[in-house]
Amino acid sequence: MSDATTNAYAKALADIAEAEGVLARVDAEFTAVAAAYESNDQLRSTIGDQAIPVERRQGIVEQLLAGKGAHPLTAQLLGMVIGAGRGRDLSAIASAIGNRNASSQGRAVAEVRSAVALSEDQQRRLGEQLAKAVGTEVNVKVIVDPSVVGGLVATVGDKVIDGSVRTKLDRVKARLS
């Protein structure tokens, strides 16, 4: 899907969530679902498979949110995205909603990739340090990505701060070759 279409979907969803006064919560829940979508191959292939009936794919997402106190609007918006056949663009839509939420708060979004999950305290301290690094307050969104191997990669706008073991291994490999 093109960026324009993704942004259009994200804007529509964010407008609804903002109108309901739950943009931050919807953003956080969309981010969590998107992270699960990215880290789980089976979930990704199921939600993105157009051959599977829409009702079944929506049911899977509802099961994913069940018992976690998700806002009903989040489930409805996710069902709408999957029903429109945009399951494959879930991560991009979640990212755009996150940007919208951050900009509405006068903050930036810091996308942080890590091989392991970060605690709440680590996310808070990381947000404070990233704010010092980029000069503006940030909303930290952690994506668990095993390809990072170790350490963190933080992306705030165009700025990338790479402290990952993957990049260090790639540098060693480049130096050897």
Added chain:
Amino acid sequence: MSFLVSLLASEEGHLTYETHSWLLPETAEIIYGGLASVIVFAALGKFALPMFKKSLTARTERIQKEMDDAQAVRDTAEGEASRIRTALGDIQSERAKILAEADAQAAAVLSDGRARITAEAADLEAKADADIAAAAGRVNDELKSEIARLSSVAAERVVKAALNDAAQQDLIEGFINTVGAAR
């Protein structure tokens, strides 16, 4: 006449004659003979001598003409011989020139051939050296690449094996503690 007298004298008993001399003729005979001789010689001088002179002159002229013709033919022959000798000399000179040119061309062709063969041999040698060096470099590069690949795989395995939870947390804390200074 003496014969007739002798014949008549041999007839025995017939007529006897006496002559003045068995050698000298009669005077009248001398006179008539002399006149006849004069007339004959005069006629010869009058008619035969001019014809003889004319014939002799004509023969002389004919001989002279033949001699002149022969001289002319000889001159022509000598001229032709001279021309042939000159031509022969030219031919010899031309032959020598052609042979010299042929020798020079052969020497040039031989020299060029040697130079070309030498250059081609040098090129082939250089190309072979370059091919050998390229092959050696390629093998070296492939070997280095394989060593690098194996080393990186080994390094990644070692690092992943060493990255337990504590190490992961150390890396994360290290990033958090230093990222603030990244501005």
